[in-house]
Amino acid sequence: MRLLLVEDDLMVASGMKLGLADAGYAVDWVSSAERALEVLAQESFDIAILDIGLAGMDGLELLHRMRAKGMACTCMPVLMLTARDGLHDRVRGLDLGADDYMVKPYELPELLARLRALLRRSQAANSAVLSFGPLVLDTAARSAGVWAGGQDSGGELQTIDLGPREWTVLEYLLIHAPKPASKDKLLQALTGWDKEITPNAVEVYVSRLRAKLEPHGVALRSIRGFGYRLDLLQQEAVVE
Amino acid sequence: MPGLIRKRWVALLLPMLFPILGLVVAAAWLGYSVAVQVAAHPGQPPTLQTLLWPSLPALLMVLVLAVMAHVAARKILAPWLSLAQSVQTRLPKDVRPIDNLPHAPTEVQAMTHALNRLFAKAHAESDAQQRFIADAAHQLRTPLAALQSQVEAWALMAQAAPEKSIALSAEQVEQLRKASRRTTQLANQLLALSRVDSGLEQGAAAQRVDLKSLCETLLESFLDGALAKGLDLGLEVEPAHVTGHEWLLRELISNVLDNAIKYTPQGGQVTVRCGKKVVDGQQMHTYLEVEDDGPGVAVGEYARLTQRFYRVPGVVAEGSGLGLAIAQEIAQGHHAQLRFGTGAQHRGMKVELVFSE
Numbered sequence: 001m002r003l004l005l006v007e008d009d010l011m012v013a014s015g016m017k018l019g020l021a022d023a024g025y026a027v028d029w030v031s032s033a034e035r036a037l038e039v040l041a042q043e044s045f046d047i048a049i050l051d052i053g054l055a056g057m058d059g060l061e062l063l064h065r066m067r068a069k070g071m072a073c074t075c076m077p078v079l080m081l082t083a084r085d086g087l088h089d090r091v092r093g094l095d096l097g098a099d100d101y102m103v104k105p106y107e108l109p110e111l112l113a114r115l116r117a118l119l120r121r122s123q124a125a126n127s128a129v130l131s132f133g134p135l136v137l138d139t140a141a142r143s144a145g146v147w148a149g150g151q152d153s154g155g156e157l158q159t160i161d162l163g164p165r166e167w168t169v170l171e172y173l174l175i176h177a178p179k180p181a182s183k184d185k186l187l188q189a190l191t192g193w194d195k196e197i198t199p200n201a202v203e204v205y206v207s208r209l210r211a212k213l214e215p216h217g218v219a220l221r222s223i224r225g226f227g228y229r230l231d232l233l234q235q236e237a238v239v240e
Numbered sequence: 241m242p243g244l245i246r247k248r249w250v251a252l253l254l255p256m257l258f259p260i261l262g263l264v265v266a267a268a269w270l271g272y273s274v275a276v277q278v279a280a281h282p283g284q285p286p287t288l289q290t291l292l293w294p295s296l297p298a299l300l301m302v303l304v305l306a307v308m309a310h311v312a313a314r315k316i317l318a319p320w321l322s323l324a325q326s327v328q329t330r331l332p333k334d335v336r337p338i339d340n341l342p343h344a345p346t347e348v349q350a351m352t353h354a355l356n357r358l359f360a361k362a363h364a365e366s367d368a369q370q371r372f373i374a375d376a377a378h379q380l381r382t383p384l385a386a387l388q389s390q391v392e393a394w395a396l397m398a399q400a401a402p403e404k405s406i407a408l409s410a411e412q413v414e415q416l417r418k419a420s421r422r423t424t425q426l427a428n429q430l431l432a433l434s435r436v437d438s439g440l441e442q443g444a445a446a447q448r449v450d451l452k453s454l455c456e457t458l459l460e461s462f463l464d465g466a467l468a469k470g471l472d473l474g475l476e477v478e479p480a481h482v483t484g485h486e487w488l489l490r491e492l493i494s495n496v497l498d499n500a501i502k503y504t505p506q507g508g509q510v511t512v513r514c515g516k517k518v519v520d521g522q523q524m525h526t527y528l529e530v531e532d533d534g535p536g537v538a539v540g541e542y543a544r545l546t547q548r549f550y551r552v553p554g555v556v557a558e559g560s561g562l563g564l565a566i567a568q569e570i571a572q573g574h575h576a577q578l579r580f581g582t583g584a585q586h587r588g589m590k591v592e593l594v595f596s597e
Contacts, residue, residue: 105424113464179460221467224474225511226459 001119004048005029006036006062007081008055012104016049019108025115033057037065040073047119048073050098052082052089060096067097075126077118081106117178130174133232135218137174142167146216160212165190169205173220173230180221180229248345256308263305266298319344323352335363372548376430379549379560383422390416422558429562432491433548436569449489451480451514451528458493459512462501470506478515480526482595484574492570495563496530496591502559504534504588519594526595533588542580 003025007013013029020027028043030036033054048066052059059080066073080098082089090101099118102111124130128140134147136157144167145157162170172189173181186202206228210220217233273293319341326338337356340349390412397406455477466473482489493512500510514528537545537552544550546568549561564578571578571593579592 103428105420107421178464180463182456223459223463224472225477226456226475229463 001047002026002028002043002045003115004036004039004045006031006033006048006054006059007051008032008053009051012051016111019111023112033059033062036062040066040071044072045076047115047122048076048078049115050078050080051104052080052093053084060092063093063096063098075122077122079111079114079118113178120177124175130171132174132177132230133218134216135174135213135230137171139171144170146213146218148216158216162209162212165201166205166209166212169202170209173228177230180223180227182227184227186227252312256305256312260305262301263298266295266301270295270298316345319348320351323348323355327355335359335366375549376426380423380426383419383426386419387416387423390419418558422560425558426560426562429560429566433562433566433569436488436491436566436573446483446485449482449484449486451482451489451526452477454486454490454493455512455514455528458490458497461494462497466501466510469501469504471501471504472509473501474509474511476511476513480514480516480528482526482574482576482597488570488573492567492593493528493530495567496593499559499563500530500532500534500589500591503555504532508533508588526597527592528595529590529592531583531588531590533583536582536587536589537580545580546578 001024003020005013005016005020005027007016007029008031010031013031017027017029028039028045030039031054034057036050050059050063054062059082063078063080065071066076066078068074077099078097079100079102080093081102081104082093083104093101099121100114102114128138130137130139136145136147138144144160144162146160147155148158168189169186172186183199183202187197187199190197190201190205206220206222213220214233219231219233221229221231223229322341323338323344337359338352340352344352394406394408455475459473459475463473497510497512504510510530510532512528512530514526516524516526519525519527541552545552546564548565550565551559551561568578574595576593576595579594581590581592582588583590
């Protein structure tokens with residue numbers, strides 16, 4: 001994953017570079033918005049972190065230009081970083097097209113989790129294939145599979161049989177992962193299939209999905225009084 | 241008092257009496273003169289010339305009336321002007337009370353009293369702010385001192401052997417990280433507190449806040465942290481709405497929930513509830529509560545929990561001591577009560593927010 005870091009504070013930037021590189025990102029660091037625009041014209045990135053408080057052109061102005069039509073990076077996920085977190089700044093940033101907003105000083109695990117969430121969202125928007133750990137869903141072909149034996153070690157993709165309603169529940173959970181999904185929303189998603197659906201039906205489909213997915217390391221965790229969430233079993237690889 | 245009021249009315253109206261009488265007489269004279277002219281020359285409208293002389297007394301009377309009104313107004317407004325003068329010449333920081341003129345009318349005295357009360361309040365506010373800034377600075381120094389002392393020691397070691405690098409144990413790095421996060425957390429809480437203070441004062445329009453949706457949003461934010469600690473975080477929410485400021489209520493619930501998760505040991509349970517219930521055996525009130533089954537807090541400590549920078553003695557987990565102080569201010573701003581108690585089966589802690597609606 002190629003990441004563009006626009007930050008003018010040397011110490012913050014060096015700490016970030018270290019942490020991000022360690023997590024597997026290929027980081028390009030620039031210390032001004034002007035330089036960032038030059039780099040963006042020449043290279044392509046998967047995601048960007050912008051500091052708002054830059055000397056010269058500020059991060060919000062940079063974001064505005066990045067989102068201008070015709071720029072290659074119009075759709076690239078952007079995380080805004082700032083020491084000022086007034087409601088006002090937050091809203092302005094999101095209005096201008098930032099995808100998320102974090103306050104400095106940041107905690108590295110949270111930064112990494114938010115970057116993952118942004119990448120997942122952009123992946124879901126751009127392709128029909130969603131993945132979560134070993135689980136893969138092709139929303140176009142409406143098929144589901146798991147990488148048996150680990151995806152990196154050349155394992156094979158095993159298809160999983162899902163009924164249409166099980167598919168709907170799993171798709172909804174996957175799109176929202178790692179956030180939990182409420183039972184109400186799942187029920188709404190299911191009501192498209194069957195007007196007569198009862199609230200208990202969600203539990204039935206969840207337990208069926210559990211039986212099919214747990215052997216492959218994907219769990220559907222119950223959140224008491226709320227709903228469900230996809231989790232990885234053995235190694236908590238997604239949530240550090 | 242009634243005698244005084246009567247005296248004032250008399251003092252006000254008496255000077256006006258003569259001009260008014262004169263005006264009435266002049267009007268009558270003018271009307272009479274015009275009538276005579278009309279009668280003397282029927283069919284011929286009265287000319288300007290003929291009207292001029294009779295109207296002169298009337299004009300004179302109007303002039304006298306204007307002058308007397310002006311003089312009376314000046315007299316009445318004089319004490320107000322002198323009050324304005326004494327306020328205007330004050331420096332912004334001057335909060336001494338204004339001296340009352342003994343013969344000033346009661347309205348002016350009332351204004352002077354009100355101004356003096358305002359000055360006293362401003363003085364108390366500014367005093368409290370000074371104390372708070374000093375307290376906050378002291379608090380910040382503690383984790384910063386921990387950080388600095390470690391780093392100073394390492395810097396000395398590094399200077400002694402500039403070519404070699406120093407080895408840090410994982411334990412040491414972890415300690416450093418904890419100290420730096422503590423400092424950050426304190427700074428964040430201080431900022432939140434100042435924002436709560438100014439947000440409540442600015443009197444932004446209150447809106448209808450959906451408590452159920454707010455609880456669900458906060459559950460999503462805190463879920464990872466709770467699960468990482470092996471806690472069972474859950475909701476028991478019913479639809480409930482209040483009038484207020486969503487971002488402030490979010491701050492309040494965040495602080496309370498953060499405490500519950502922080503102070504409940506692994507394997508424990510934290511539940512967030514909202515809805516309407518009967519409170520104190522009387523009416524139904526909208527409420528919100530966070531209950532945990534952790535060690536709880538001694539009843540004697542409840543009153544001090546909302547004091548700024550107060551930490552319960554013997555508590556191990558780190559915190560700034562401001563979370564509940566902030567929650568209390570927000571609760572007050574929403575005309576709600578923050579209550580502390582034990583959880584189910586007299587275990588753990590329950591923090592309730594009871595609204596007046």
